[in-house]
Amino acid sequence: MSSLIIVGASHAAAEAIASLRKFGWEKKIVLIGDEPERPYQRPPLSKAYYKGEVEPLKLMLRPESFYEKNDVELMLGRRVESIDRAAKTILIDNGDALPYEHLILATGTRARRLQIEGADLANINYLRTKLDVDNIKGQVKPGSKLLIVGAGYIGLEVAASAIKQGVEVTVLETMERVLARVTSPQVSEFYQNVHHQEGVDIRLNTQLQRFEKGALGCHAITVDGERVPFDSAIIGIGVIPNIELAAAAGLRCDNGIVVNQHTQTDDQFIYAVGDCSNHHNIFYNRIIRLESVPNAVEQAKVAAANICGKPVIYDQLPWFWSDQYDVKLQTAGLLQGYDQVVVRGGVSQRKMTAFYLHEGTLIAVDALNSPAEFMLSKKLILAKAKPDILMLADADVSLKQLLVD
Secondary structure (H helix, E strand, O other), X not given: OOEEEEEOXXXXXXXXXXXXXXXXXOOOEEEEEOOOOOOEOOHHHHOOOOOOOOOHHHHEOOOHHHHHHOOEEEEEOOOEEEEEOOOOEEEEOOOOEEEEEEEEEOOOEXXXXXXXXXXXXXXXXXXXXXXXXXXXXXXXXXXOEEEEEOOOHHHHHHHHHHHOOOOXXXXXXXXXXXXXOOOOHHHHXXXXXXXXXXXXXXXXXXXXXXXXEEOOEEXXXXXXXXXXXXXXXXXXXXXXXXXXXXXXXXXXXXXXXXXXXOOEOOOOOEEXXXXXXXXXXXXXXXXXXXXXXXXXXXXXXXXXXXXXXXXXXXXXXXXXXXXXXXXXXXXXXXOOOOOEEEEXXXXXXXXXXXXXXXXXXXXXXXXXXXXXXXXHHHHHHHOOOXXXXXXXXXXXXXXXXXXXX
16 A cells, blocks of 8 residues: 655654644655664754763654654664655665655755775764764763864864863864854854864864874874874764755756755655755745755645645745854854845854845844844844844844834
């Protein structure tokens, strides 16, 4: 009997199951994931779970009873080998062919691997899964030297977690500033100063050549010949969307699995949601692939609704967050293309908001320890507001006044 099959045990998968039942899907649901775990929260991996503040069971998005109640067959620790679109079946790694009525691809991303000599040493790690973090926690102890390659969100979040545990942390970054690919120089400077105050050694404009392991321990060798000692290393140089299954089935892929406004691929029976999907964003009028929990959850809801005959489109404003030390960053919108940035606050207050504008229109915001400004900025962005710049820069002016005006 045909089922609805979800490939990828992720945030999107867990939400899709709940939404499918909510919208009236009564037939069987099969969830296939290549990890042995039920869908679990991934943001805490580099923070609370790494620091031991969250128990493994608390990571789970839903209890086991949720899947039993919703008649979900869990096929964990299994991998989908191929999709036969003509026959509407998938082939899994045990040789079974499973028929589907609808297929949801929630295959996510994988860590980009560092291609240099010595990158296969046992103490060179990547952080994408619970098992990755369990292995890292077994290696990184108080007093040890941790090397982090890449000053993106994952790298800086791990640095913040590790330094608080008495670990000596060095971060190597090829760019001229941290978070260079995702935020402005003003926010980069804020984080560089915070990490410096906390004792993290950040080295910018640094290109790695190789890793070495010898009688004196492990070293990272830069192209300039500098030798950086370490006991363990974590590589955080970005991710790659898992599109191979879709591409092999002939689905259109371009930095992700391309979907329409209903999260539907160019096969009417196959949907793609979450980090692996690439969609047209109506706010910025361009194709984007988002790596965020809110995006995964909202796309899953849209896919479920459309499968159940309740046509809706995906029209959410992108937003993200990051926790480092006592600083919570909340980002609304996409800042690419801004021509002006207006800043409130700074590192001395451990609080800052950066507003990004294009031709006078607010298009994005980075709010650091500024939750109220984050929420109000979302409304301004959705309203395509053109706020007064002097008022926007004045921390004594409430954004509510700009909304009214």
